[in-house]
Amino acid sequence: MRDYQRIATLIGKQVGIKLPPAKRLMVEGRLRRRLRHLQLDTFAQYGDFLFRQDGLERELPYLINAVTTNKTDFFREPEHFECMERVLVPALLSARQDRMPLLKVWSAASSTGAEAYTIAMVLADMAAARRDFRFAVLGTDISTEVLETGRRAVYPAELVAPVPPGMQSRFLMHPRRPGARPEVRIAPELRRQVRFDRLNLMDESYPYDRDVDIIFLRNVLIYFEKSDQAAVISRLVGHLRPGGYLLLGHSESMIGTSITMRQIAPAVFQKV
Structure with a gap:
């Protein structure tokens, strides 16, 4: 139990995620593969390896990968993508004076990339129809494992079920010889x-542009302490252009009440 508390404290300081005692069994379950890889028999041995044998520096990325929650879906909370298409992008473009402006959208807790690619699908269809803007999407996450999935862009076929049929035909590729578990790319x-890029939201600063148009930060702040929530939001808002938008998860709508931004829709805020 003492080693679990040290791990929980470490993760809290490193990435802001709360790991109360009630999550001990979940964390131990997620770490079993690491124990097998390191040829360790017990979690006590893992704690000894981390804290008493100087294994922490090289093990920390794997520990973070194991304990971070990576729940994600294509078109999760679809109202936000409808809002982006019908309200946010038209408003951003009407405020721009440059010809063929580049819209920058950031998925700040991108997990395996489903959110980032959903954003890209919506913007690609809009750009093809309007022909008056370009776009780029950045996906960041603390977990190297999920970032690699995003870069490979290969997903189980059942995961893309929420993608509308027209978008599936335009943006998804199926293998010529499907395996036992069908996949798409x-x-x-x-x-x-x-x-995709690795970023720890707990870092004091982020090495990205400060004229981002839309930032998605959905369903991650609920795992943070309140002081960390405020600090992360403050840093991200600093990367938005005036008039840019921050989108939180619907379960995080109360977090948004402390933001000095204009709320224009549920969990959607505009920098003024």
């Missing part, structure tokens, strides 16, 4: 519009 023209 995001089409290369869409993959080129999305890049």
Whole structure:
């Protein structure tokens, strides 16, 4: 139990995630693969390896990968993508004076990339129809494992079920010889519009542009302490252009009450 508390404290300081005692069994379950890889028999041995044998520095990325929650879906909370299409993008473009402006959208807790590619699908269809803007999508996450999934852009076929049929035909590729578990890959023209980068939201600053148009930060702040929530939001808002938008998860709508931004829809805020 003492080693679990040290792990929980470490994760809290490193990535802001709360791991109360009630989550001990979940964490131990997620770490079993690491124990097998390290040829360790017990969690006590893992704690000894981490804290008393100087294994922490090289083990920390794997520990973070194991304990971070990576729940994600294509078109999760679809109202936000409808809002982006019908309200946010038209408003952003009407405020721009430059010809063929580049819209920058950031998925700040991108997990395996489903959110980033959903954003890209919606923007690609809009760009094809309007022909008056370009776009780029950035996906960031603390977990190296999920970022690699995003870069590969290969997903189980059942995961893309929420993608509308027309978008499936335009943006998804199916293998010529499906395996026992069918998979699809995001089409290369869409993959080129999305890049993935590792970022710890707990860092004091973020090495990205400060004229981002839309930031998605959905369903991650609920795992943070209130002081960390405020600090992360403050840093991200600093990367929005005036008039840009921050989208939180619907379960995080109360977190947004402390933001000095204009709320324009449920969990959607505009920098003024």
